[in-house]
Amino acid sequence: TQLLEQSPQFLSIQEGENLTVYCNSSSVFSSLQWYRQEPGEGPVLLVTVVTGGEVKKLKRLTFQFGDARKDSSLHITAAQPGDTGLYLCAGRNYGGSQGNLIFGKGTKLSVKP
Amino acid sequence: GAGVSQSPRYKVAKRGRDVALRCDSISGHVTLYWYRQTLGQGSEVLTYSQSDAQRDKSGRPSGRFSAERPERSVSTLKIQRTEQGDSAVYLCASSLRDRSSGANVLTFGAGSRLTVL
Numbered sequence: 307t308q309l310l311e312q313s314p315q316f317l318s319i320q321e322g323e324n325l326t327v328y329c330n331s332s333s334v335f336s337s338l339q340w341y342r343q344e345p346g347e348g349p350v351l352l353v354t355v356v357t358g359g360e361v362k363k364l365k366r367l368t369f370q371f372g373d374a375r376k377d378s379s380l381h382i383t384a385a386q387p388g389d390t391g392l393y394l395c396a397g398r399n400y401g402g403s404q405g406n407l408i409f410g411k412g413t414k415l416s417v418k419p
Numbered sequence: 420g421a422g423v424s425q426s427p428r429y430k431v432a433k434r435g436r437d438v439a440l441r442c443d444s445i446s447g448h449v450t451l452y453w454y455r456q457t458l459g460q461g462s463e464v465l466t467y468s469q470s471d472a473q474r475d476k477s478g479r480p481s482g483r484f485s486a487e488r489p490e491r492s493v494s495t496l497k498i499q500r501t502e503q504g505d506s507a508v509y510l511c512a513s514s515l516r517d518r519s520s521g522a523n524v525l526t527f528g529a530g531s532r533l534t535v536l
Contacts, residue, residue, distance in 0.1 A: 337522040348527025354520045411461030
């Protein structure tokens with residue numbers, strides 16, 4: 307069974323602080339995605355990374371895919387209350403069923419003004 | 420509409436009853452997934468179907484969970500003989516392959532929150 311471990315599970319910080327969320331696995335993934343989910347809504351895709359070592363930036367968010375394609379990180383600079391939400395990483399395994407994504411349990415982020 | 424919509428948004432059922440949850444996905448999206456989301460287990464795929472199927476490929480758990488796809492962009496998740504452990508948010512997602520990355524991109528509905536008493 308492929309597992310994606312996310313850490314930390316919960317994170318509460320003040321506005322303006324930086325933070326990093328981690329997503330780790332012992333398995334190799336062909337691609338990895340990060341989603342953000344707000345209460346009462348479904349997850350919304352933030353980014354897809356496919357190449358080992360790849361770094362993608364989305365405004366104040368920086369996503370990195372590990373060289374071995376087993377792990378990923380999400381770094382937020384100068385967090386704002388609007389960043390509050392559940393951050394989910396999801397990996398797609400090689401072969402297997404049609405694009406079946408495996409999700410981590412998520413990191414619940416709260417940014418206080 | 421442009422997104423994935425699910426109904427009902429909230430459902431309360433007595434233990435042992437059957438429940439049906441509906442998903443209207445995005446026209447043109449091929450594969451449709453049902454996920455169950457709980458605080459303890461995170462998000463796990465229950466079943467998914469491809470465009471040419473009313474067949475469903477069941478994830479875990481199987482048996483009491485099945486999906487029907489009467490139309491290409493409509494799916495109904497059926498849960499038979501509900502148990503208290505079935506209380507969760509059920510998310511529907513349709514997928515489209517992203518041309519630049521080659522990865523499947525999921526578009527999720529807002530979910531149906533099921534409470535089994």
